[in-house]
Amino acid sequence: MFHVFQYQPLRLITQNSLSSMCLKLMLSRPVAFAQIWKSWFSSHSLLGKKNIILMGPPGAGKTTTGRIVGQKLDCPVIDIDDDVLETAWNMSVSEKLQDVGYEEFLEEEGKALLKFSASGSVISLSGSNPMHAAGMQHIKKNGIVVYLDVPTTVIMSRLKSKQMDRIVGLSPGISLKDVLQFRKQFYKRWFDIRVLCGGDVAAEVVAEKVLDAVKRYQDSELETFISTRSSRSGKSKEEDSNKLYFSDVVIQGLALDGGLFVPERGLPKFTAEEWRGLIEATYVERAQVILERCIHPADIPASKLAEIIETTYGENFNCSKVAPVRHLAGNQFLLELFHGPTASFKDFALQLMPHLFAYCIPRSCNYLILVATSGDTGSAVLDGFSRLHNTDKQRIALVNFFPEDGVSPIQKSQMIGCQKENAWSVGVKSDFDFCQTAIKQIFTNSDFTGFLTVEYGTALAAANSINWARLLPQIVYHASAYLDLVHQGIISFGSPVDICIPTGNFGNMLAAFYAKMMGIPIRKCICASNENNVLTEFIRTGVYDLRGRKLISSFSPAVDILKSSNLERYLHLIANEDGQLVTQLFNQLENQGHFQLQKDLLGKLQQDLVAGWCSNEDCLAAIHSVYSTTGYILDTHTAVAKVVADRLQDRTCPIIISSTAHYSKFAPAILRALRIAEINQNPLSQLHLLSSYSALPPIHWGLLETLKRTGNGDHRVCAADMSVLMSHIETLIQNHFM
Numbered sequence: 001m002f003h004v005f006q007y008q009p010l011r012l013i014t015q016n017s018l019s020s021m022c023l024k025l026m027l028s029r030p031v032a033f034a035q036i037w038k039s040w041f042s043s044h045s046l047l048g049k050k051n052i053i054l055m056g057p058p059g060a061g062k063t064t065t066g067r068i069v070g071q072k073l074d075c076p077v078i079d080i081d082d083d084v085l086e087t088a089w090n091m092s093v094s095e096k097l098q099d100v101g102y103e104e105f106l107e108e109e110g111k112a113l114l115k116f117s118a119s120g121s122v123i124s125l126s127g128s129n130p131m132h133a134a135g136m137q138h139i140k141k142n143g144i145v146v147y148l149d150v151p152t153t154v155i156m157s158r159l160k161s162k163q164m165d166r167i168v169g170l171s172p173g174i175s176l177k178d179v180l181q182f183r184k185q186f187y188k189r190w191f192d193i194r195v196l197c198g199g200d201v202a203a204e205v206v207a208e209k210v211l212d213a214v215k216r217y218q219d220s221e222l223e224t225f226i227s228t229r230s231s232r233s234g235k236s237k238e239e240d241s242n243k244l245y246f247s248d249v250v251i252q253g254l255a256l257d258g259g260l261f262v263p264e265r266g267l268p269k270f271t272a273e274e275w276r277g278l279i280e281a282t283y284v285e286r287a288q289v290i291l292e293r294c295i296h297p298a299d300i301p302a303s304k305l306a307e308i309i310e311t312t313y314g315e316n317f318n319c320s321k322v323a324p325v326r327h328l329a330g331n332q333f334l335l336e337l338f339h340g341p342t343a344s345f346k347d348f349a350l351q352l353m354p355h356l357f358a359y360c361i362p363r364s365c366n367y368l369i370l371v372a373t374s375g376d377t378g379s380a381v382l383d384g385f386s387r388l389h390n391t392d393k394q395r396i397a398l399v400n401f402f403p404e405d406g407v408s409p410i411q412k413s414q415m416i417g418c419q420k421e422n423a424w425s426v427g428v429k430s431d432f433d434f435c436q437t438a439i440k441q442i443f444t445n446s447d448f449t450g451f452l453t454v455e456y457g458t459a460l461a462a463a464n465s466i467n468w469a470r471l472l473p474q475i476v477y478h479a480s481a482y483l484d485l486v487h488q489g490i491i492s493f494g495s496p497v498d499i500c501i502p503t504g505n506f507g508n509m510l511a512a513f514y515a516k517m518m519g520i521p522i523r524k525c526i527c528a529s530n531e532n533n534v535l536t537e538f539i540r541t542g543v544y545d546l547r548g549r550k551l552i553s554s555f556s557p558a559v560d561i562l563k564s565s566n567l568e569r570y571l572h573l574i575a576n577e578d579g580q581l582v583t584q585l586f587n588q589l590e591n592q593g594h595f596q597l598q599k600d601l602l603g604k605l606q607q608d609l610v611a612g613w614c615s616n617e618d619c620l621a622a623i624h625s626v627y628s629t630t631g632y633i634l635d636t637h638t639a640v641a642k643v644v645a646d647r648l649q650d651r652t653c654p655i656i657i658s659s660t661a662h663y664s665k666f667a668p669a670i671l672r673a674l675r676i677a678e679i680n681q682n683p684l685s686q687l688h689l690l691s692s693y694s695a696l697p698p699i700h701w702g703l704l705e706t707l708k709r710t711g712n713g714d715h716r717v718c719a720a721d722m723s724v725l726m727s728h729i730e731t732l733i734q735n736h737f738m
Contacts, residue, residue: 056148151280195209231579317339337659378400471514482656497656500658502637641657
């Protein structure tokens, strides 16, 4: 037996008695009627027969929060410690723990949970309940588990002030911090939704957050996606009924009207208190919290998402901090984004995205991923999809198109070396813009895609930064970089920073802007271009003009891009989601080679973005200068950003420069910058020469391994012709899936 704590429960109302009761209340006490109806509606629609189960460490405020939530819903409130355990044992929890010891206590506590049942209630678990698997499986069957996630430092402070002496697992030689850290793995295993609770947040506020989180959990209809080229006002009933969710846009990649997918209601916003709660967190923990808010659990449950994130960033990166921030000089800091297996920032998305994709797709269809790359994406996407489980590799394959003569020798060797049984590289005798445009045209060619589906049971999907699942992981590292500066004491939370990013397709820059929208205090986003400076001119003038422009090969090939695809998402945002305007602009760009922004939109853009560009000569000079003064070697893309940051920053706040690739990927240019007279053309020899400099950071671990594997590896090469590309795609499908 257990005692039920209940706040004035509403009596059961039958449908027959409801109308007469409503009439009397409406006539005599309209306010009371409104309150009772709101209470009846909210408790019955939110809970039904389900329980809200509050879980978290001791001191998280589960009991107090549970009582407030129960009062708001007019439903039973049950505290497992007070109402179940102590009643069943006829002694206090602390006495029981002292009597039987740690291991036996967990077993006894679990048995009590297995005998317990309730419905339509708010239940506050003990801090140790989640450590008993069978008990949690039992209670979770009829409930929504809400994890009250409170920073460890806050919990330790609370427990110290309360002088709590009944912490399961606390013993001589084991600190309270160790106990709390150990328990996190169990909380992560069981929760359905997470509520961030900072140190100074009132219980009333936490209760409201719990209710909001439960409503979100139960209503995935709110988190739909639209195309940047769709018109809200002109949506037909058919379009409105065909709602698209996260799992849909991950699979589809590109909208049928040629636009890019964006969340219909925008991105979630974090409070300053919630961000502060992540200052002490690891990169993996920050990623879990941020991505849980962006991906509805109906698409990917929180426990599965946590498993994917831990695999991605816990196993595949060679730096424990994953994306460390390093002081360079003065007020400049480097965000090192090259510690993944293929040595570029693309690994952050492309180690994660294949697992998201594999989870979301239906099991009844095969998928071929199409990718266009200007360099780093190729090896990253090949490596990422090759790490899928064997069963997933049998139904998911990938083909990577890259400009045959438009990437560095090491990048090319990487793309050849990263080919696996389900992932291939095809060199195209053209530039990146052709490859990217060709893929877009293939996706919108319904005759061809329909033929592949009917004939081979195979659908096409995209893994370029046009895919929404590519952008989300990039938001995390921009937010994490800011939190690291706060953690290091460089700034206090709320102080602004500038961000400078070598920019080509605008995805990385857009992710930084999204982090700003979600509450990270970024002041200016600085776009750094090389001599292919169309984007810089656009930001300065509002005119996007490709007429007469030819792509220039540079030492920073990943930003050798003239058409910045993700710019469309940004323009859609600042144009108040005017899909008709976006359609007009990009149709004009496609047909006439240019477009111009209205003055008001240009004004909005220039409040967010500034831009500059850097020549090849200045790029090499920056590499030499930084190495001479600090012993640190910048890659060619980071050097472009460094040059632009030097020119445009006003030095009133820190500036974070995104170091998007490891310098060893561009060895010939680096050796030239370091003024080495004779350069061996063999990529492996170049890396061995660079390693003799004992510079910071050292030669990338994964790159050496890949180049050693490459040997005389082969790859396909084709002409810049749409029909030839489609023929290659069909052949690859036949070879892999048939």
